[in-house]
Amino acid sequence: MKKILYFTLISIISLCFNGCSKSYIATVNGVEITKDQYENAMKIIEATGNYVDNGYINNSKENIEKNYKIDLKKIIISLLVENEVVYQQGKLLDLEPTKKEIDIKYEQLIKSMNANKKYKSQIESVNIDKKYLLELIKKDITIENYKKAFQDNIQISEYEMLEYYNSNKEKFKVNEVRASHILISTLDKNNNEVSKEEKYMLKERANKIKEEIKNGESFEALAKKYSDDRKSGKNGGDLGYFTKNEKNIEFTSKVFKLEEKEVSDVFETSYGYHIVKLTEKRNYVKEYSLCKDEVKQNILNEKYIEHVEQLSKEAKIKS
Structure with missing residues (x-):
């Protein structure tokens, strides 16, 4: 389930998409993902790990540093690629946000960062440009809109939910x-x-x-x-x-x-x-009756991840 963790951090990680390095690590349907994007993502995720319950990263840090870096590198590259795949699909379905929605998200993000001065200074060290950040927020909202549209079309029965709960009780501990x-x-x-x-x-x-x-x-x-x-x-x-x-x-x-x-x-x-x-x-x-919404969301998240992985298989990805 670790990919769900990273999808929930899109708003923070998306800050890394600045820079115009000619050195790239992958292309998605012809769109380059640069080495700069990867390196900035690494910095932001590691900084963010001090302020959110980022269990996978924190647990990985207990391993040998070299293995941690290799493992995290694979995850970040996978995330960047899959975000680009989803963004392209969102554009095709006309799911990009309005200027008002982008501005509201921007103000919320700035307010949140201002509430934690240490975190803000760490994020600012990545040299974020406001104009570019607004474009990235547009991309982020498009990805979220695509996810919501996908999940809204999925019907989950009570039987499926109960079966999932009984088979995954450790997730509700x-x-x-x-x-x-x-x-x-x-x-x-x-x-x-x-x-x-x-x-x-x-x-x-x-x-x-x-x-x-x-x-x-x-x-x-x-x-x-x-x-x-x-x-x-x-x-x-x-x-x-x-x-x-x-x-x-x-x-x-x-x-x-x-x-x-x-x-x-x-x-x-x-x-x-x-x-x-x-x-x-x-x-x-938790008793089933008290976590039905959580059970449903877990199922939706897993179906969404499977869907994104399938989209990635169908995309033209080069690395």
Whole structure:
């Protein structure tokens, strides 16, 4: 199912299609996919892996670096080729977006990037041009429109859904935790990161709070007193139950490694410095009645991937 993961990142990965290198790694019905596109895609996917639950990439990084690079290279090239195949089909079916739709998507993308300054700076290092980005958003929306049009024409029976669920229960297993945190924010009122000097002092404050916890002070009382996350702070820092997908991966990558009742060391995310207390871990399989929409979408995604693979077989692809 790893290709579904990459298709869900099209909006981010599509930023890589700048550059006009004469060196290309493949052609799709005569359209070149350049070495520059591949190299920029690699940078963006690796940067994105720090901010989304990109399980395949993160797991691959645990392997030998050389093998990881080879494996990821194949995936990226495959993605770029298949995106081009789908885009060409979308154009043939007149599924390109209006200028208004492109502008709305652009504003949403910029707003999202501005909310995470570190991520924005990493993405900007790829030298994105606004005019070209607008053209790429057009391509991205066309691909999404094609996918939606394809899936809207598929009928899935209740029997097929139930059979899929019973044969793939591991896909509906929920791993979640309940945790509390104390946040010392490093963002100002305009959501910009404070100066290095201020960050240093804020980290010292977080370390002092951690020492108080070590010395037996109540985590809940300290959260109410110090946490800049006022919503959870008034409840002793309690965040309730959540999965890896429901919080920032910078945060969950640390939290999910904790044992029950363990308190983390101070760690940093895009929001500031955190101290986390893990209350409980639990695992269960969702009941069919509670995940029917997810079952249906999984089936649709798999049928779509099979369709794209067939389109790729029929296309004139050279590498």
